[in-house]
Amino acid sequence: xxxxxxxxxxxxxxxxxxxxxxxxxxxxxxxxxxxxxxxxxxxxxxxxxxxxxxxxxxxxxxxxxxxxxxxxxxxxxxxxxxxxxxxxxxxxxxxxxxxxxxxxxxxxxxxxxxxxxxxxxxxxxxxxxxxxxxxxxxxxxxxxxxxxxxxxxxxxxxxxxxxxxxxxxxxxxxxxxxxxxxxxxxxxxxxxxxxxxxxxxxxxxxxxxxxxxxxxxxxxxxxxxxxxxxxxxxxxxxxxxxxxxxxxxxxxxxxxxxxxxxxxxxxxxxxxxxxxxxxxxxxxxxxxxxxxxxxxxxxxxxxxxxxxxxxxxxxxxxxxxxxxxxxxxxxxxxxxxxxxxxxxxxxxxxxxxxxxxxxxxxxxxxxxxxxxxxxxxxxxxxxxxxxxxxxxxxxxxxxxxxxxxxxxxxxxxxxxxxxxxxxx
Amino acid sequence: xxxxxxxxxxxxxxxxxxxxxxxxxxxxxxxxxxxxxxxxxxxxxxxxxxxxxxxxxxxxxxxxxxxxxxxxxxxxxxxxxxxxxxxxxxxxxxxxxxxxxxxxxxxxxxxxxxxxxxxxxxxxxxxxxxxxxxxxxxxxxxxxxxxxxxxxxxxxxxxxxxxxxxxxxxxxxxxxxxxxxxxxxxxxxxxxxxxxxxxxxxxxxxxxxxxxxxxxxxxxxxxxxxxxxxxxxxxxxxxxxxxxxxxxxxxxxxxxxxxxxxxxxxxxxxxxxxxxxxxxxxxxxxxxxxxxxxxxxxxxxxx
Numbered sequence: 184x185x186x187x188x189x190x191x192x193x194x195x196x197x198x199x200x201x202x203x204x205x206x207x208x209x210x211x212x213x214x215x216x217x218x219x220x221x222x223x224x225x226x227x228x229x230x231x232x233x234x235x236x237x238x239x240x241x242x243x244x245x246x247x248x249x250x251x252x253x254x255x256x257x258x259x260x261x262x263x264x265x266x267x268x269x270x271x272x273x274x275x276x277x278x279x280x281x282x283x284x285x286x287x288x289x290x291x292x293x294x295x296x297x298x299x300x301x302x303x304x305x306x307x308x309x310x311x312x313x314x315x316x317x318x319x320x321x322x323x324x325x326x327x328x329x330x331x332x333x334x335x336x337x338x339x340x341x342x343x344x345x346x347x348x349x350x351x352x353x354x355x356x357x358x359x360x361x362x363x364x365x366x367x368x369x370x371x372x373x374x375x376x377x378x379x380x381x382x383x384x385x386x387x388x389x390x391x392x393x394x395x396x397x398x399x400x401x402x403x404x405x406x407x408x409x410x411x412x413x414x415x416x417x418x419x420x421x422x423x424x425x426x427x428x429x430x431x432x433x434x435x436x437x438x439x440x441x442x443x444x445x446x447x448x449x450x451x452x453x454x455x456x457x458x459x460x461x462x463x464x465x466x467x468x469x470x471x472x473x474x475x476x477x478x479x480x481x482x483x484x485x486x487x488x489x490x491x492x493x494x495x496x497x498x499x500x501x502x503x504x505x506x507x508x509x510x511x512x513x514x515x516x517x518x519x520x521x522x523x524x525x526x527x528x529x530x531x532x533x534x535x536x537x538x539x540x541x542x543x544x545x546x547x548x549x550x551x552x553x554x555x556x557x558x559x560x561x562x563x564x565x566x567x568x569x570x571x572x573x574x575x576x577x578x579x580x581x582x583x584x585x586x587x588x589x590x591x592x593x594x595x596x597x598x599x600x601x602x603x604x605x606x607x
Numbered sequence: 608x609x610x611x612x613x614x615x616x617x618x619x620x621x622x623x624x625x626x627x628x629x630x631x632x633x634x635x636x637x638x639x640x641x642x643x644x645x646x647x648x649x650x651x652x653x654x655x656x657x658x659x660x661x662x663x664x665x666x667x668x669x670x671x672x673x674x675x676x677x678x679x680x681x682x683x684x685x686x687x688x689x690x691x692x693x694x695x696x697x698x699x700x701x702x703x704x705x706x707x708x709x710x711x712x713x714x715x716x717x718x719x720x721x722x723x724x725x726x727x728x729x730x731x732x733x734x735x736x737x738x739x740x741x742x743x744x745x746x747x748x749x750x751x752x753x754x755x756x757x758x759x760x761x762x763x764x765x766x767x768x769x770x771x772x773x774x775x776x777x778x779x780x781x782x783x784x785x786x787x788x789x790x791x792x793x794x795x796x797x798x799x800x801x802x803x804x805x806x807x808x809x810x811x812x813x814x815x816x817x818x819x820x821x822x823x824x825x826x827x828x829x830x831x832x833x834x835x836x837x838x839x840x841x842x843x844x845x846x847x848x849x850x851x852x853x854x855x856x857x858x859x860x861x862x863x864x865x866x867x868x869x870x871x872x873x874x875x876x877x878x879x880x881x882x883x884x885x886x887x888x889x890x891x892x893x894x895x896x897x898x899x900x901x902x903x904x905x906x907x908x909x910x
Contacts, residue, residue: 432855
């Protein structure tokens, strides 16, 4: 009886050990995107079937919350196996050595160089650190101007000819389109994407010859005159100026899809097309929208479009080696469907093959995005880029809303960004 | 002698049971309150980045001296003081008025209690989201005020001007918590014996005199409790200001200490500095708690 009991215990122990050795759960945290969820859930099912014993647990959060969820999880050494965010938020994980480098063999590449060769030049630079590659791009996005043609025609403008090419024209066209009830805007011509100053506002400063950080990385706010001009432009844009828009109005990008005569133009990426199709298929099919390049100032010294930014899939370096390998294998499996991501989710995975494909070229207005991207640069990224972005936001919004003069706002901004640089 | 030994052992036995009953709470507080406080103080003495795996540098009280010289931190102190004074005083006055109003009703007392209390049950995030929609330039706040004042088309800039955004934050907090403190006042009012009012009626006192000479003095402990509780709660305010800034409101006017702590820790990853800020906030709150004890000892009421 005693022997039988010992054998029974041994069998249980062995089965637990064997199960523990073969069953691996990979946690995968990402932002909400219904179109992506649909295809990625299918990839998970296919991957699990091809890799018995592996379970992928995909968890989604709002795009505004995921940064702090991942940060607090990593701070407690409980980060997920796989995650993705925008590079400005991800870079701190690279420099703090919290990530596992790309396992090219697990990802199905013959060498690390083969990965670099598969993507368009420069796109992997932000995730290359001390000779190691730490991420693979889920998407590379740049923003152009979406136009509702009906609203243009409504005020007697020809959208094909009269679309704003300069920021000065943007102000005039928006003023013409705006419908106000007293001080309250009932219809806006265009409005900015306010929290994302590094992506779309700093390039406006660069058009006039300004720069956020000097080339040696030691001095903040280069060419104050350029900064003051753009701050003044924003003061003029806001409720205390010509009253064309404000951060306190509903996001223009969201209203655009509804085609409710709320806003004529918005600033967004190629992915917006998938969202228009999902939110308002009738408007998507109507042909009543178009996309034009990012405007430049009349006296611009450089033609700088909105900066492009990348979301990169990354793997937690604190997970066991086996988890890391499976995580890279799964990421590579997902990313082996770039055309489906493009056609179903409207996001661009910047592989050489996709950018040259007929599928990409046949996407509406993909050429506009491609041309702007070729002229632009990646968004500023660094360990403190999130803080610098919020300092710029503070400066711009204090000028637009709180009546602070551009000179005072710039002085404060320069002091604070310089302090961030010096603190490291 | 044996009597003394017996009473001594009974005392000891009582004390032992006392410790047994108190122990779970003590353990709970030690784990979830005292340990985090000591840990925060310890962390405040280091230059520590949230994501770094390297051992943090010991810098003594440098985080504190940095904060005391930082204009941003003093702005947060200003924003917190303005919000606290602007919110807890109306909270105190109106919750007392609403409590007296409810207690004076012969019917629908439960309905009014429920109606006033219901916003307190809502999560702060949901409440702030509802108010964000109301404060949208095209939202209900402008429509109501313009209708009431017959000023069509005026944008009162609820979230867009530095003064109005502070008032808006106060309004949301007042709306959310006035019912909670009203209920506390109702409990205080209900504990005043009716016989005192009956005696004063026989002496010919009217309602006004009853309020000034009976209700208000006997309600003093509740008033102190409510004032300190509401003040502490206002000092800890976070979600309303956080969601307002997410909704496009300017940060500086409503950058209360808790919001500054959040940004320093989560956005800037500087957990040492954020811990120093939270210790300073803790000291401020401890001071007011001490005040509460000081006043409550001298204001014990017996009927």
